[in-house]
Amino acid sequence: MESILVLTHADERGAALSKGSLEAVTAGRELAARLAAELTIGIVAKDATDAARQVAGAAKRVLAVEGEAFTQARFKSDAAACEALCRAARATIVLASESSRFARVMAAVAHRAAGVIDTHVTAIGGADSVEATRWFYRQRIEAVVSREKRPWFLLVDAGTNAAFAREAGEAHVERIAVELPAMRTNVMGFRSPKTDHQMIRPDAKLLFVAGAGWTKKQPDGQIHVEQAGELILTFVNAAGASLGSSKSLVDQGGEGNSVLPFLTHLNQVGQTGSTPRHAKGLATCCHGEEPHVVGWRFVGERRAVSLDPNCGWTRGKADVVYVADAFEVMKRVNELLEKAAGSQ
Amino acid sequence: MGFHIVVCAGIVPDPLQTLEPATGPNGPGIKTEMVLPAVLDPWAASALYEAANLAGKNPGSKVWLVSLGPKAKLQQVMMSVAQKVSFELVPIDGPIGGFPDAQATAAALAETIGAIPGLERARLMLFGGWESATRGAGVTLQLVGERLGIADQFQGVDAIEVREDGSFEVLERVEGGKHQVSVCTGVPAVLGWATGNLAEPRNNPQVGMANMRTIMPALQKAKMVTLDANGLQYVSVSLPKQQRATRVEKNMSADEIAAELVAWMGAE
Numbered sequence: 383m384e385s386i387l388v389l390t391h392a393d394e395r396g397a398a399l400s401k402g403s404l405e406a407v408t409a410g411r412e413l414a415a416r417l418a419a420e421l422t423i424g425i426v427a428k429d430a431t432d433a434a435r436q437v438a439g440a441a442k443r444v445l446a447v448e449g450e451a452f453t454q455a456r457f458k459s460d461a462a463a464c465e466a467l468c469r470a471a472r473a474t475i476v477l478a479s480e481s482s483r484f485a486r487v488m489a490a491v492a493h494r495a496a497g498v499i500d501t502h503v504t505a506i507g508g509a510d511s512v513e514a515t516r517w518f519y520r521q522r523i524e525a526v527v528s529r530e531k532r533p534w535f536l537l538v539d540a541g542t543n544a545a546f547a548r549e550a551g552e553a554h555v556e557r558i559a560v561e562l563p564a565m566r567t568n569v570m571g572f573r574s575p576k577t578d579h580q581m582i583r584p585d586a587k588l589l590f591v592a593g594a595g596w597t598k599k600q601p602d603g604q605i606h607v608e609q610a611g612e613l614i615l616t617f618v619n620a621a622g623a624s625l626g627s628s629k630s631l632v633d634q635g636g637e638g639n640s641v642l643p644f645l646t647h648l649n650q651v652g653q654t655g656s657t658p659r660h661a662k663g664l665a666t667c668c669h670g671e672e673p674h675v676v677g678w679r680f681v682g683e684r685r686a687v688s689l690d691p692n693c694g695w696t697r698g699k700a701d702v703v704y705v706a707d708a709f710e711v712m713k714r715v716n717e718l719l720e721k722a723a724g725s726q
Numbered sequence: 727m728g729f730h731i732v733v734c735a736g737i738v739p740d741p742l743q744t745l746e747p748a749t750g751p752n753g754p755g756i757k758t759e760m761v762l763p764a765v766l767d768p769w770a771a772s773a774l775y776e777a778a779n780l781a782g783k784n785p786g787s788k789v790w791l792v793s794l795g796p797k798a799k800l801q802q803v804m805m806s807v808a809q810k811v812s813f814e815l816v817p818i819d820g821p822i823g824g825f826p827d828a829q830a831t832a833a834a835l836a837e838t839i840g841a842i843p844g845l846e847r848a849r850l851m852l853f854g855g856w857e858s859a860t861r862g863a864g865v866t867l868q869l870v871g872e873r874l875g876i877a878d879q880f881q882g883v884d885a886i887e888v889r890e891d892g893s894f895e896v897l898e899r900v901e902g903g904k905h906q907v908s909v910c911t912g913v914p915a916v917l918g919w920a921t922g923n924l925a926e927p928r929n930n931p932q933v934g935m936a937n938m939r940t941i942m943p944a945l946q947k948a949k950m951v952t953l954d955a956n957g958l959q960y961v962s963v964s965l966p967k968q969q970r971a972t973r974v975e976k977n978m979s980a981d982e983i984a985a986e987l988v989a990w991m992g993a994e
Binding site: 621 | 873
């Protein structure tokens with residue numbers, strides 16, 4: 383019989399559980415109910431009291447590793463904490479969110495537990511067994527896998543489950559002691575790109591992608607990088623969209639060409655960039671080549687504005703393609719958004 | 727003293743190639759994968775360029791490139807990679823593609839790295855891509871580091887800055903378009919690279935000729951491995967069926983398009 387452990391961690395502020403962790407709790411609850419398996423929740427936090435309240439009613443058993451050292455998302459301390467929780471829970475299946483914090487350590491934890499791991503899981507199914515769905519070749523091939531070996535660690539992608547909402551009752555926390563060796567790594571904090579506003583917004587409804595065409599010669603034979611930058615920033619801020627880019631555009635900075643200064647490789651969507659989840663996506667001045675479009679796998683409705691009537695978007699990769707000048711279109715869009723904001 | 731930098735890098739089909747899954751006697755794979763043009767895995771390539779850059783700044787450093795794949799395919803890819811930066815190739819003759827088990831791949835890599843003559847663990851920086859363009863699991867490098875007993879690991883790395891006292895600052899990608907800044911007191915360490923900050927080096931025929939002198943003999947002596955499935959079973963492997971019925975609008979004015987886009991953005 384299977385037993386399930388869901389590993390969770392606190393968010394950057396330290397007390398509340400991360401959204402991804404609460405999504406993993408939902409996945410664990412559903413799997414436990416289907417398999418009639420025992421469910422345990424493990425928490426890594428500076429102080430697990432508030433975090434435990436968030437998972438009240440989710441599982442009979444709640445374990446926690448606490449302490450100042452666990453405020454930092456660091457390999458050595460996080461691996462030790464997760465290892466201790468796994469040993470205490472003795473679960474056959476371990477679920478956790480595919481957060482940067484847990485993605486950094488969970489394979490090592492699986493190895494220490496003599497288990498195996500699969501990551502970027504988008505669904506957990508199966509009739510009599512456990513089957514995990516994940517993508518290969520950067521979202522180009524989908525596979526369903528199962529394993530006989532236990533413990534089996536599964537890292538669940540963000541956005542694939544609803545976040546667990548606490549139920550009635552209190553969670554009684556069993557504290558697990560962990561003796562940490564000396565740390566050689568110290569987390570100093572976070573650094574954001576040098577822009578006025580954070581424009582990578584994972585929770586935004588709309589993804590706006592700027593392609594290399596914004597920095598190419600326009601019909602008047604000139605390059606209008608400043609105007610492009612202004613149009614893009616105005617739109618992204620007015621629409622509350624998340625700003626993405628193609629590789630070719632962010633690479634231009636390294637090749638000495640005109641660039642949009644607010645774009646970095648962090649904005650890059652595609653094979654060597656991110657694969658964000660948004661309800662809608664709008665691509666502009668972008669060819670829609672396959673290495674970029676694989677990053678759109680989890681974007682629902684897709685539209686594109688391109689001067690090229692034969693671009694990749696027209697070949698079944700977007701719902702609507704407008705063959706038009708993005709400078710003109712986005713200028714009009716910004717005017718409409720400004721008018722709408724003014725009338726509110 | 728310099729660093730001993732080991733870069734783990736697989737080979738992957740050229741991103742512009744059409745991929746079609748096929749099941750063979752050894753499980754799933756890519757149809758005609760052996761004849762598809764291949765390249766060095768993009769994020770691992772970033773790791774290689776960053777390794778060469780770091781070695782150049784720290785005299786006495788050396789770079790090894792450890793790559794697992796069919797010998798013939800490795801030779802093909804190395805013909806172009808060898809012209810970029812200086813390294814010593816440590817090839818492992820094994821299966822191609824993203825479907826073999828990551829745990830088994832990591833075991834083969836760790837065993838090979840552990841046996842590299844002259845490699846000093848006290849000077850070791852283990853580099854690689856944080857995820858591959860094949861399996862894309864982001865676990866292989868971490869497992870190699872764990873097997874080699876390296877307890878300071880960083881993933882999604884975009885920058886490293888080594889200080890005079892041997893400590894180094896690392897920028898790792900985290901959620902929300904930010905970097906986590908960490909300082910480690912020194913090597914050994916594992917760094918799984920994202921894009922980094924370096925452009926792809928231009929081809930240098932002299933570097934290529936120097937590299938090829940050691941690459942060809944290394945390929946001839948490449949150790950052959952078979953990878954344990956570790957109980958991994960593929961229930962299904964398929965292409966996504968997401969071809970959209972695209973509406974292409976060629977005659978709408980900018981005003982009409984803008985109005986339609988704003989209405990679409992606002993619709994639930």
